[in-house]
Amino acid sequence: MNFLYQSFYIGKFKIEVPVFIWFLLATVAAIIELTRGEENFNNFLLYKHVFIHTTQQVNLYNGLPENLFDNHYGPFFSMVIAPFSFIGNYLGCFLWCITNAWILYFAISKLPLNRHKQLTILLITAVEMMTATHNIQFNTMLTGWIILSFIYIEKEKEIWSLIFIAAGFLVKILGVVGIGFFIFSKHKKNFILLGIMWLLVLGFLPAIISSPAFVLQSYIDWYYDLIDKNQSNVNFIVNYMQDISVMGMIRRIFKADNLANWMVLLPAAIAYILPIFRFKEFKHLSFRLSYLAMALIGVVIFSSSAESPTYVLAVAGVAIWYVTQQGNNIKMANALLVFTLILTVFSPTDLFPAFLRKRYVIPYALKALPCFVVWLTILYQLITKRFQPIASD
Numbered sequence: 564m565n566f567l568y569q570s571f572y573i574g575k576f577k578i579e580v581p582v583f584i585w586f587l588l589a590t591v592a593a594i595i596e597l598t599r600g601e602e603n604f605n606n607f608l609l610y611k612h613v614f615i616h617t618t619q620q621v622n623l624y625n626g627l628p629e630n631l632f633d634n635h636y637g638p639f640f641s642m643v644i645a646p647f648s649f650i651g652n653y654l655g656c657f658l659w660c661i662t663n664a665w666i667l668y669f670a671i672s673k674l675p676l677n678r679h680k681q682l683t684i685l686l687i688t689a690v691e692m693m694t695a696t697h698n699i700q701f702n703t704m705l706t707g708w709i710i711l712s713f714i715y716i717e718k719e720k721e722i723w724s725l726i727f728i729a730a731g732f733l734v735k736i737l738g739v740v741g742i743g744f745f746i747f748s749k750h751k752k753n754f755i756l757l758g759i760m761w762l763l764v765l766g767f768l769p770a771i772i773s774s775p776a777f778v779l780q781s782y783i784d785w786y787y788d789l790i791d792k793n794q795s796n797v798n799f800i801v802n803y804m805q806d807i808s809v810m811g812m813i814r815r816i817f818k819a820d821n822l823a824n825w826m827v828l829l830p831a832a833i834a835y836i837l838p839i840f841r842f843k844e845f846k847h848l849s850f851r852l853s854y855l856a857m858a859l860i861g862v863v864i865f866s867s868s869a870e871s872p873t874y875v876l877a878v879a880g881v882a883i884w885y886v887t888q889q890g891n892n893i894k895m896a897n898a899l900l901v902f903t904l905i906l907t908v909f910s911p912t913d914l915f916p917a918f919l920r921k922r923y924v925i926p927y928a929l930k931a932l933p934c935f936v937v938w939l940t941i942l943y944q945l946i947t948k949r950f951q952p953i954a955s956d
Contacts, residue, residue: 579682581685584686588689589661589664594657607647611648614644617769635788643704643730664692667688667703667706667707673710674852683886688879691875698872733765737863740862744854744855744858747845767779804870806867809827809865815928824867838854847950848953853884856881856941860884860937877934884937906933907930907931
């Protein structure tokens with residue numbers, strides 16, 4: 564497999580094969596969706612109209628007009644999508660897709676790991692990134708933001724870390740996971756104060772294109788919209804494509820449609836707290852990266868809003884954990900990686916038997932299973948393992 568890590572030249576420019584594959588897949592996915600016509604990249608039109616209707620001060624969540632029938636992003640998203648809203652639907656959509664791919668690439672390339680490990684993460688995550696791109700999703704960008712929030716904590720630049728945490732949270736609730744990196748901050752007071760500041764500044768930034776009253780009302784509307792969405796997500800009889808989560812697996816496999824989310828989320832929340840008490844392990848990069856990986860995986864597999872394109876976050880987490888494994892863990896890590904690639908990454912594609920996908924994977928939310936197993940493995944390691952330095956410690 565060494566050929567995957569080779570480089571080649573285009574003119575004077577040296578290009579690494581994994582980087583070429585990454586952007587090639589993103590470009591191909593974007594072009595395929597564009598060639599199908601505007602009706603097939605409705606997500607971008609929806610995103611664009613979040614900006615348009617913020618400027619017009621039209622309710623973003625009431626289902627009208629038709630372009631916004633399925634918007635579940637916060638009002639701050641209007642500022643994120645604004646640059647792509649002035650350049651035509653086709654060009655805007657294409658640049659949106661490539662920008663998402665670039666931000667995640669940039670974040671991975673800034674991880675405190677050697678280049679070989681960074682390229683391995685790219686290769687493992689590439690297909691899932693392509694899946695998100697096919698759906699014109701924001702999740703690829705969000706994954707990059709969460710990783711960058713961790714990286715800037717590592718660099719003791721909390722001001723930048725909290726920009727990404729606040730931005731992620733204000734667009735999609737999943738972004739709040741970055742707050743967990745507070746435990747690694749060496750400037751905890753600044754972390755709290757800057758966090759409040761950026762939450763307020765970015766939260767009301769859309770007021771410059773609308774009004775403070777509209778923005779405040781939009782956040783209230785968003786809150787109630789998310790409550791309604793959660794209720795529709797757990798109705799697995801109607802919608803197999805949502806709630807691809809641990810709760811979803813339990814509800815579908817055991818026909819436990821009355822299972823409340825908190826019954827799974829409470830133990831998961833406690834699990835995230837347990838590693839915090841291993842202060843002596845904080846000094847090891849492998850410990851901190853494992854916590855990042857567990858956060859990226861958990862924010863997906865414990866969300867009733869999880870759908871197939873959301874798994875770019877979880878697979879990036881699996882990839883980051885994988886490259887930190889050493890010694891006796893390698894065989895186990897290889898087995899779990901293969902399990903993840905088969906059932907999580909490739910199950911939605913034509914490389915996976917359609918019969919198995921339709922009969923088992925989709926109805927029982929099994930896309931979540933490998934990531935859950937990896938999450939449990941990481942949790943066990945974080946609680947019990949004595950971590951060792953890795954290349955970039």
